[in-house]
Amino acid sequence: MIRGFTVLRSSGIALLLAAAAISASTAGIAPLGVDKTPRRSGYDFMGRETRAMQDDDAANPGMLWVLDGEALWSRKAGAAGRSCFDCHGDARSSMKGVAARYPAFDAARARPVNLEQRINICRSEQQNAPPLAYESKDLLALTAYVGRQSRGLPIAIAIDERTLPFLDAGRETFNRRQGQLNLSCAQCHDGNWGKRLAGNVIPQAHPTGYPLYRLEWQGVGSLQRRLRNCLVGTRTQAYDFGATELVDLELFLMWRARGMKIETPAVRP
Amino acid sequence: MARAIVNVPASARRGEIIEIKALVAHDMETGFRRTQLGALIPRNIITDFVCTYNGAEIFRAEFYPAIAANPYLAFTTRVTESGTIACTWTGDNGYSLTESAAITVA
Amino acid sequence: MKPKSTRTSTGISSRREFLLAAGGVAAGFALAPAAPAQTGSGPGRSSPPTQASAAARLEAIHKVVGTAPINKGKVTLDLPALVENGNGVPLAVSVDSPMTDAEYVKAIHVFSEKNPLPNVVSFHLGPRAGRASVATRVRLADTQTVVAICELSDGSFWSGSVDVVVTLAACTEEL
Numbered sequence: 001m002i003r004g005f006t007v008l009r010s011s012g013i014a015l016l017l018a019a020a021a022i023s024a025s026t027a028g029i030a031p032l033g034v035d036k037t038p039r040r041s042g043y044d045f046m047g048r049e050t051r052a053m054q055d056d057d058a059a060n061p062g063m064l065w066v067l068d069g070e071a072l073w074s075r076k077a078g079a080a081g082r083s084c085f086d087c088h089g090d091a092r093s094s095m096k097g098v099a100a101r102y103p104a105f106d107a108a109r110a111r112p113v114n115l116e117q118r119i120n121i122c123r124s125e126q127q128n129a130p131p132l133a134y135e136s137k138d139l140l141a142l143t144a145y146v147g148r149q150s151r152g153l154p155i156a157i158a159i160d161e162r163t164l165p166f167l168d169a170g171r172e173t174f175n176r177r178q179g180q181l182n183l184s185c186a187q188c189h190d191g192n193w194g195k196r197l198a199g200n201v202i203p204q205a206h207p208t209g210y211p212l213y214r215l216e217w218q219g220v221g222s223l224q225r226r227l228r229n230c231l232v233g234t235r236t237q238a239y240d241f242g243a244t245e246l247v248d249l250e251l252f253l254m255w256r257a258r259g260m261k262i263e264t265p266a267v268r269p
Numbered sequence: 270m271a272r273a274i275v276n277v278p279a280s281a282r283r284g285e286i287i288e289i290k291a292l293v294a295h296d297m298e299t300g301f302r303r304t305q306l307g308a309l310i311p312r313n314i315i316t317d318f319v320c321t322y323n324g325a326e327i328f329r330a331e332f333y334p335a336i337a338a339n340p341y342l343a344f345t346t347r348v349t350e351s352g353t354i355a356c357t358w359t360g361d362n363g364y365s366l367t368e369s370a371a372i373t374v375a
Numbered sequence: 376m377k378p379k380s381t382r383t384s385t386g387i388s389s390r391r392e393f394l395l396a397a398g399g400v401a402a403g404f405a406l407a408p409a410a411p412a413q414t415g416s417g418p419g420r421s422s423p424p425t426q427a428s429a430a431a432r433l434e435a436i437h438k439v440v441g442t443a444p445i446n447k448g449k450v451t452l453d454l455p456a457l458v459e460n461g462n463g464v465p466l467a468v469s470v471d472s473p474m475t476d477a478e479y480v481k482a483i484h485v486f487s488e489k490n491p492l493p494n495v496v497s498f499h500l501g502p503r504a505g506r507a508s509v510a511t512r513v514r515l516a517d518t519q520t521v522v523a524i525c526e527l528s529d530g531s532f533w534s535g536s537v538d539v540v541v542t543l544a545a546c547t548e549e550l
Contacts (some may be wrong), residue, residue, distance in 0.1 A: 199542020233546025286505035
């Protein structure tokens with residue numbers, strides 16, 4: 001369904017024009033990709049030792065969650081007494097490429113859903129099991145396990161007339177000044193990436209490795225946790241887990257990172 | 270549920286020095302953190318790590334709260350014969366976990 | 376935010392005590408506790424624990440070393456010079472030793488200058504290790520000096536140290 005409230009938003013080609021129009025409203029900040037600024041993963045901004053932690057599966061603490069997810073994959077759940085394996089078989093083949101294309105459009109809900117929501121849809125509709133709470137150990141383990149099966153594959157978000165309005169909404173959130181500090185995501189992550197905020201280097205904010213092990217959290221967390229963390233940090237009222245604003249923003253961020261390789265489970269400071 | 274990962278080369282030559290990597294899931298609560306209401310969160314850490322090679326101790330470590338959550342260790346040993354390398358973590362509140370890996374020696 | 380200064384509020388004397396003890400000259404007198412250090416993340420940054428007193432640090436070192444002199448050398452500590460997050464700092468320590476049955480490293484003890492507790496970790500090796508080389512990940516509360524003291528099979532003690540700068544994460548997660 002194409003919304004026609006502005007001419008600029010009515011076609012795929014105009015996405016570039018829309019991005020340029022947005023850049024006018026965020027005072028001279030060029031969105032990544034439009035001026036051919038090379039896109040770099042947060043991995044590139046980390047120190048040598050943190051990168052080594054991510055690269056070695058035997059040292060990467062995120063792998064503990066991946067292994068938990070592997071065990072959960074075969075565990076029967078719910079009134080239907082079914083495990084993920086019963087429908088999807090070996091995740092190593094069936095889940096290959098899946099995380100790389102989420103958030104994805106869900107026809108029944110007429111909007112995109114992220115991987116966590118997809119897993120919970122499966123749990124309630126296929127397994128007759130209660131949904132897993134956001135940021136619960138089990139949900140993080142399953143998303144880490146499914147994400148791991150896409151490691152090394154390029155992010156591939158499909159944008160068509162169904163998902164375009166949600167992409168636009170996500171982009172609008174990314175570019176909108178919010179909160180007490182009146183900051184937009186774009187100001188740091190398009191306009192000031194590579195510079196330091198306190199002791200840390202500001203990355204370009206490409207969600208290539210979620211869910212990831214964050215040293216600050218001393219555990220694995222989702223992209224939504226990180227987005228809420230940023231919102232709180234800029235003194236903005238954080239959207240609830242699962243809020244449409246967050247899923248639309250996830251969709252935009254993954255689309256913005258399209259072509260970049262999945263790193264799940266990544267390690268970040 | 271996965272609690273620990275012990276990584277050793279699957280095979281090695283006798284006399285070769287190999288690296289053993291041991292990773293365990295544990296919050297390593299320091300005992301210095303407080304809740305948002307100010308209550309002290311009690312210490313709950315792994316305190317000891319022992320690695321045996323076919324039953325003989327080859328490496329031992331004492332952990333303090335300064336060891337990061339989800340403790341990681343990498344250490345070496347000289348390969349002797351085929352068998353089992355076993356890692357045991359023990360700590361506060363009766364915590365105990367053992368994870369093993371097999372090694373085949375040419 | 377600039378990285379924290381390595382000076383404590385009591386001046387450099389308590390830090391010098393720690394380094395002298397590690398370097399082989401035990402001071403023998405206690406000093407007042409130093410300024411509180413910031414801790415890592417999670418709930419409860421509101422009241423950071425104080426750093427261990429200089430006396431506590433000296434005592435921790437003497438517990439493993441006794442009255443033996445500590446020589447400088449043989450021990451290499453590898454930590455990032457700028458720590459991205461004090462919650463998880465990769466630390467590697469190695470000792471220059473042939474690791475034979477006759478001459479080997481018995482133990483390596485790591486100490487922190489600014490953490491609430493002085494002990495970080497102790498490793499016990501032996502001739503079977505092949506190499507005296509261990510890696511782990513530690514928590515560091517503040518910019519500080521980290522010291523590693525090793526005990527050799529001949530009963531001698533050797534030390535090495537490294538200075539690291541530790542910064543806090545830019546944005547708090549707490550509401």
